[in-house]
Amino acid sequence: MENKIFETKTGIKVIDTPFLTAQLSLYLILEGDKAVLIDTGVADTPKTYIDKFLSDNGLSYSNIENVIITHAHHDHFGGNYYVSQKNPLIKFISHKLDYEWIEDHQKHYHEMYLTHAPIWMPDEAYKDGLLQMCGKNSVVHQTMDDPKTTLNLLGNWQLEAIHIGSHTKGEIILHSKKHDTVFTSDTIQGCGSQLETGCAVFPLINDLEKYIDALHLLRDLNCHYVCTSHQGVLDKAEFTIEIETSFKFIEDLLNNIKGLFNNPISLNELVDSLWKEFYSNYEKGFQIYATTYAFCNYLKDKEIISKISDDGVLKWVMTKA
Numbered sequence: 001m002e003n004k005i006f007e008t009k010t011g012i013k014v015i016d017t018p019f020l021t022a023q024l025s026l027y028l029i030l031e032g033d034k035a036v037l038i039d040t041g042v043a044d045t046p047k048t049y050i051d052k053f054l055s056d057n058g059l060s061y062s063n064i065e066n067v068i069i070t071h072a073h074h075d076h077f078g079g080n081y082y083v084s085q086k087n088p089l090i091k092f093i094s095h096k097l098d099y100e101w102i103e104d105h106q107k108h109y110h111e112m113y114l115t116h117a118p119i120w121m122p123d124e125a126y127k128d129g130l131l132q133m134c135g136k137n138s139v140v141h142q143t144m145d146d147p148k149t150t151l152n153l154l155g156n157w158q159l160e161a162i163h164i165g166s167h168t169k170g171e172i173i174l175h176s177k178k179h180d181t182v183f184t185s186d187t188i189q190g191c192g193s194q195l196e197t198g199c200a201v202f203p204l205i206n207d208l209e210k211y212i213d214a215l216h217l218l219r220d221l222n223c224h225y226v227c228t229s230h231q232g233v234l235d236k237a238e239f240t241i242e243i244e245t246s247f248k249f250i251e252d253l254l255n256n257i258k259g260l261f262n263n264p265i266s267l268n269e270l271v272d273s274l275w276k277e278f279y280s281n282y283e284k285g286f287q288i289y290a291t292t293y294a295f296c297n298y299l300k301d302k303e304i305i306s307k308i309s310d311d312g313v314l315k316w317v318m319t320k321a
Contacts, residue, residue: 006225006233010179013057015232017041017049019133021196024075025232026050026066027183031154035059036066038174038183039229040079044136047082061086066153068096068161069184071171072101072108074134074231081136093151095163096143097169105134113286119268120289144172166211167204173218180224187214190245192282193230202279202287203249208298215246252278257295261318264310267293 003014013028019042026045027038040046054060061083069077077094080102084090094102101108109131115124122130149161151174160175167186174183189203189211205211211294218226218239226234226242234242253274260273273293275284282288296316299305306319 003233010225012179012181012227013053014227015049015053017045019045019075022075022193022201023230023232025227025229026302027227028053029154029157031156033059033063034154036068036153036157037064037083037275038068038227039070039076039185039315040067040083041068042075042078042133044133046079046081046086050079050083061090064090066090067092068151068159068174069098069102069140070174070183071095071168072098073168073186074108074130075106076185077102078133081138084138086230091141091196092139093142093144093229094140095161095170095172096145097163097165098168099140099143101168102140104137105131116267116289116293119271120286122282122286162217164210164214164217166207166214168206173214175221175223181227182218182221182223182225183227184218185229187218188226188228188231188239188246189249190242191249192287200282202282202285203291204287205291205294208294209301212250215243218232219243232300250268253295254292254299257292257299258304258318261305261316264308264315264317266294266310266313266315270296270316 007013011030013030015026015028017024017026024041026041029036044162055133062225064087067080067083101111109127116271144161147163151161153159158178161172162175164171164173164187171185173187175255189205193201194267195201198246224236226239228234230241256274256278257270260270267289271289274292275288279288296305302309304320308315308317
């Protein structure tokens with residue numbers, strides 16, 4: 001959908017802030033001369049994009065009252081420190097389950113990217129690049145803990161923050177009933193993200209049950225405008241395609257995983273086979289390991305597979321067809 005049409009209808013501004021070879025959209029809610037920013041991108045996003053955007057629209061950081069961080073990944077909180085220095089009065093808001101990663105980037109790195117060590121581990125260049133994009137540590141002032149939290153902002157804006165928890169533990173979406181708009185951030189994973197290099201980033205799903213629930217929730221909300229982080233603003237037709245694509249990806253990956261359980265298989269062996277047979281167009285990075293592990297846990301909860309120790313190596317086995 002064209003940004004100008006969306007902005008005219010809602011008064012919400014879209015800030016396009018690509019980084020590396022990935023698309024990234026931030027959103028600025030405006031009410032008079034006051035604003036709320038949704039996510040801050042990576043560390044250099046504010047200086048590279050937000051500064052100019054504010055200036056071009058006759059605004060400054062002094063107009064921003066709140067920043068809402070949708071979840072604790074570097075491309076959503078990385079600009080926090082820079083923004084906080086531009087206006088120390090800005091209050092940063094996130095879910096309680098994510099705020100520690102948003103504040104402490106070493107904690108974020110170790111607890112997220114070393115989850116599957118030594119099966120998959122980032123090298124030093126990866127680590128250094130990631131922490132650079134995270135920016136300097138900074139404070140979250142307000143956290144949410146309930147399944148749904150109503151945020152009254154700018155005097156006239158009411159956003160319902162809904163806890164999702166499928167992409168990160170504290171992931172949220174933001175729903176404005178009045179404006180028939182939902183800010184989904186990375187909730188809709190589809191088939192992952194296509195990079196300009198021609199390679200793709202595998203969908204990152206940490207809890208499949210919650211992800212399926214989230215897709216159903218978004219479909220039930222049936223908003224006219226769906227504001228994503230990596231696909232821009234979607235209208236209803238575009239949104240329907242993305243939801244169908246997401247469900248199809250889930251179905252295919254579950255079937256592909258189950259088809260590889262001829263013998264006990266470790267996570268490393270499973271990812272190797274999946275990547276070689278079905279997903280070689282994707283980066284073989286953290287995402288495919290984390291998502292495969294989440295899908296295996298989903299199948300384990302359904303008692304379709306179980307886990308055993310094979311001479312000290314943890315492996316999955318099929319328990320029923």
